[in-house]
Amino acid sequence: MILLEIMRPANCVMAGAASLTGMIASGAIPSSLHIPALVFFAVFLITGGGNAINDYFDREIDAVNRPERPIPSGRISPRAALMWSVTLFVVGCAISGLINQSCLALAVLNSSVLIIYAARLKGLPAAGNIAVSYLTGTTFLFGGLAAMPSSITAYLSILAALATLSREIVKDIEDLPGDLAHGAKTLPAFIGERKSFITASLALIVAVLLSYLVPLGIEYLVAVSTANIAFLVSMNRMLRGDASGSQRWIKMGMALALMAFLLGSLL
Structure with missing residues (x-):
């Protein structure tokens, strides 16, 4: 159970669903479930590996910010978490190789980026964000590469990347006390909370505007408007200095946007 918890399965499922949405949006839906299943589990495992190795490198900061997490709470050792992460990366890349060479190349690249992010980039202003x-944006691209890449897949990748950029900045604001205590030079630590909130809001505004350019039909436009309302609420929370509330609304908006993309692609 603890091995699954450190993967953060809800995030893994969302990433896997995003990759399947990218596949559907490409317009080339496979006739069997074989390839979609491989796509989903490859992304699920690699995302889980990234979450596990992030907890490994962040164990001292999490002892301050999130002491209930598996490593700082003592429910799993740092070494066990590291070995589990490596296993997830290897198996995820192996599954990607069963899809095609393009998916394998992207899986290896993204696994490398996840490791470098956890070890080096997270504490650098903006670079980690x-x-x-x-990484979030390319989950859609991964699904497209498994089928047939299209301009729709590119749109989805860009929108997902912008929404994630906003959420990551807000998360850093929320984690600022622990990051400052351990010398992590995140964007909020470098430019301050207010400017970071403004940067996060601008990323969301661009995402909201671009979302109406995606040619997926009226059903998509109605559905994505619901997601955009959640994003607007999150910006209101930012202006009020509520990082935790803002992050929750961004996450809700991303889930609703994913549903909108899927609905538009299917219809």
């Missing part, structure tokens, strides 16, 4: 945004 950009890395996570890239």
Whole structure:
């Protein structure tokens, strides 16, 4: 159970669903469930590996910010978490190789970025946020590569990256006390909370505007408007200095946007 918890399965499921949405949006839906299943589990496992290795490198900061997490709470050792992460990366990449060479290449690249992010980039202003945004966006691309890449897949990747960039900045604001205590030079630590909130809001505004350019039909436009309302509420929370509430609304908006993309692609 603890091995599943450190993967953060809810995030893994969302990433896997995003990759399947990218596949559907590409317009080339496979006739069997074989390839979609491989796509989902490859992304699920690699995302879980990234979460586990992030907890490994963040164990001292989490002792301050999130002491209930598996490593600082003592429910799993740092070494066991590291070995579990490596296993997830290897198996995820192996599954990607069963899809095609393009998916394998992206899986290896993203696994490398996840490791570098956890070890080096997370404590650098903006660099870590950009890395996570890239990784989230390419989950859609991964699904497209498994089928047939299209302009729709590119749109989805960009929108997901922008929303994630905003959420990552807000998360850093929420984690600022622990990050400052351990010398992590995140964006809020570098430019301050207010400017970070403004940067996060601008990323969301661009995402909201671009979302109406995606040519997926009227059903998509209605559905994505619901997601955009959640994003607007999150911006209101930002203006009020509520990082925790803002992050929750961004996450809700991302889930609703994912449903909108899926609905538009299917219809």
